[in-house]
Amino acid sequence: xxxxAMIDKSSVIPIYYQLFKxxxxxxxxxxxxxxxxxxxxHEISSRFEISRMTVRRAISELVLAGMVYxxxxxxxxxxxxxxxxxxxxxxxxxxxxxxxGLNYKTTLLEAKIIRVDEELRAxxxxxEEHKRLLYFRTVLSAEDERLSxxxxxxxxxxxxxxxxxxxxxxSLPGLIATHTEYVPMSAxxxxxxxxxxxxxxxxxxxxxxxxVFLIEQxxxxxxxxxxxxxxxxxxxxxxxxxSYDGWYKKD
Amino acid sequence: xxxxAMIDKSSVIPIYYQLFKxxxxxxxxxxxxxxxxxxxxHEISSRFEISRMTVRRAISELVLAGMVYxxxxxxxxxxxxxxxxxxxxxxxxxxxxxxxGLNYKTTLLEAKIIRVDEELRAxxxxxEEHKRLLYFRTVLSAEDERLSxxxxxxxxxxxxxxxxxxxxxxSLPGLIATHTEYVPMSAxxxxxxxxxxxxxxxxxxxxxxxxVFLIEQxxxxxxxxxxxxxxxxxxxxxxxxxSYDGWYKKD
DNA sequence: CAGTGGTCTAGACCACCAT
DNA sequence: TGGTGGTCTAGACCACTGG
Numbered sequence: 001x002x003x004x005a006m007i008d009k010s011s012v013i014p015i016y017y018q019l020f021k022x023x024x025x026x027x028x029x030x031x032x033x034x035x036x037x038x039x040x041x042h043e044i045s046s047r048f049e050i051s052r053m054t055v056r057r058a059i060s061e062l063v064l065a066g067m068v069y070x071x072x073x074x075x076x077x078x079x080x081x082x083x084x085x086x087x088x089x090x091x092x093x094x095x096x097x098x099x100x101g102l103n104y105k106t107t108l109l110e111a112k113i114i115r116v117d118e119e120l121r122a123x124x125x126x127x128e129e130h131k132r133l134l135y136f137r138t139v140l141s142a143e144d145e146r147l148s149x150x151x152x153x154x155x156x157x158x159x160x161x162x163x164x165x166x167x168x169x170x171s172l173p174g175l176i177a178t179h180t181e182y183v184p185m186s187a188x189x190x191x192x193x194x195x196x197x198x199x200x201x202x203x204x205x206x207x208x209x210x211x212v213f214l215i216e217q218x219x220x221x222x223x224x225x226x227x228x229x230x231x232x233x234x235x236x237x238x239x240x241x242x243s244y245d246g247w248y249k250k251d
Numbered sequence: 252x253x254x255x256a257m258i259d260k261s262s263v264i265p266i267y268y269q270l271f272k273x274x275x276x277x278x279x280x281x282x283x284x285x286x287x288x289x290x291x292x293h294e295i296s297s298r299f300e301i302s303r304m305t306v307r308r309a310i311s312e313l314v315l316a317g318m319v320y321x322x323x324x325x326x327x328x329x330x331x332x333x334x335x336x337x338x339x340x341x342x343x344x345x346x347x348x349x350x351x352g353l354n355y356k357t358t359l360l361e362a363k364i365i366r367v368d369e370e371l372r373a374x375x376x377x378x379e380e381h382k383r384l385l386y387f388r389t390v391l392s393a394e395d396e397r398l399s400x401x402x403x404x405x406x407x408x409x410x411x412x413x414x415x416x417x418x419x420x421x422s423l424p425g426l427i428a429t430h431t432e433y434v435p436m437s438a439x440x441x442x443x444x445x446x447x448x449x450x451x452x453x454x455x456x457x458x459x460x461x462x463v464f465l466i467e468q469x470x471x472x473x474x475x476x477x478x479x480x481x482x483x484x485x486x487x488x489x490x491x492x493x494s495y496d497g498w499y500k501k502d
Numbered sequence: 503c504a505g506t507g508g509t510c511t512a513g514a515c516c517a518c519c520a521t
Numbered sequence: 522t523g524g525t526g527g528t529c530t531a532g533a534c535c536a537c538t539g540g
Contacts, residue, residue: 302532305530
């Protein structure tokens with residue numbers, strides 16, 4: 001840090017970003033070890049002849065990245081990578097498949113309007129005002145192999161007709177936003193493992209009782225009233241979630 | 252926004268935070284809808300008689316929260332909640348159990364030093380310099396029920412003796428940091444579903460071929476050399492991952 | 503061109519910490 | 522008490538957008 005590092009004030013690259021990368025590299029290279037303190041903001045400011053606010057911007061980014069932490073009155077220190085927290089991200093399974101560059105397609109198995117009976121009302125906590133639901137089932141395939149099976153329900157708005165192609169859109173929140181008067185504001189998702197039922201095995205073309213991912217989803221409007229539900233089954237032998245944690249290089 | 256909203260400049264609560272909450276509430280209440288634009292930074296600045304930098308600080312927090320997005324030259328707009336991205340977080344399974352307030356304990360089934368044969372070297376990509384590994388197996392129980400079974404390997408450092416109690420620590424990165432000369436810098440984790448083996452069924456006290464979560468983990472040092480591995484099996488009927496997405500209230 | 507957000511400055515005062 | 526980070530100001534110039 002105090003060495004011959006440089007900042008190009010006339011560069012198109014923002015100063016705060018140059019400084020951020022400079023310190024980040026020092027940490028990655030191990031020149032600054034976990035627990036060690038960074039130079040004070042004033043020191044960095046005068047060392048590079050830049051404003052303290054700019055220094056703070058750079059340090060904020062480091063804090064955000066979890067690489068350093070600041071303590072008022074004491075200083076700013078290099079953090080220890082937290083590797084025990086596991087974060088699995090599913091950028092929409094469909095997107096996942098696109099990224100893999102596979103040919104995929106969605107098949108609509110069934111779509112109908114159903115009356116809300118007591119069982120459904122209790123299960124989904126449908127409010128009294130809604131008498132009917134749109135019910136439909138889809139299958140996602142890639143390279144002529146069936147990968148997932150999904151059963152979905154949404155509040156039915158007869159005012160806005162829905163095309164079959166739209167039912168194939170894998171995004172339930174998207175469908176609700178486009179074809180009902182409700183605005184999806186939040187969602188709850190639960191991931192479990194299970195062995196598939198006979199019906200699911202038939203649909204997916206796998207052996208009965210094969211292990212599968214099971215994701216149940218509830219979509220809520222701004223008032224936290226449920227407006228959509230789905231239950232998706234993903235083949236256990238075709239899906240896996242990967243998580244990279246810590247200070248791995250992204251460049 | 253332009254209404255009778257107030258900011259208390261003499262409050263102990265930072266101005267940028269008051270402003271952040273003020274706009275956040277407007278969005279949550281639906282007074283500002285997705286796609287609509289916020290007042291310009293200059294307008295907010297003069298409306299509340301605060302500096303533009305303070306306004307920007309507040310808006311930065313909103314951007315960070317994913318509630319608005321800024322476009323240079325155009326304006327700042329309310330975002331649409333992204334409900335298709337699923338993020339599952341495991342704050343360390345052990346922590347999860349603590350949160351549930353259960354009595355839990357770790358049992359050490361076995362611990363020994365093993366020679367690295369060709370198979371292990373290939374499987375874990377152990378570098379040539381290491382001839383031995385520490386191998387151990389643990390079981391995590393809660394309320395007298397066995398929940399997960401984990402097999403772990405780390406580089407062996409005979410310089411630092413390890414206590415049995417330390418092998419029970421569920422954090423493999425923690426163990427490596429404390430008892431080897433290596434610094435865990437990053438980790439890769441893969442989550443899959445599977446049906447358990449006969450051995451796993453016996454250890455966990457569940458039926459053979461029951462569905463389970465399977466998490467494989469590799470820990471890397473700053474040079475991206477693997478220094479630890481683990482394979483954990485979690486009972487499918489006792490674990491589930493829950494994810495809340497969108498703009499749900501946290502207060 | 504005027505208006506927007508993005509960056510940056512050179513100060514200021516404060517709360518907190520160690521001594 | 523002196524040094525740290527946390528907040529805030531009142532400007533400035535820039536890059537980008539649209540008409």
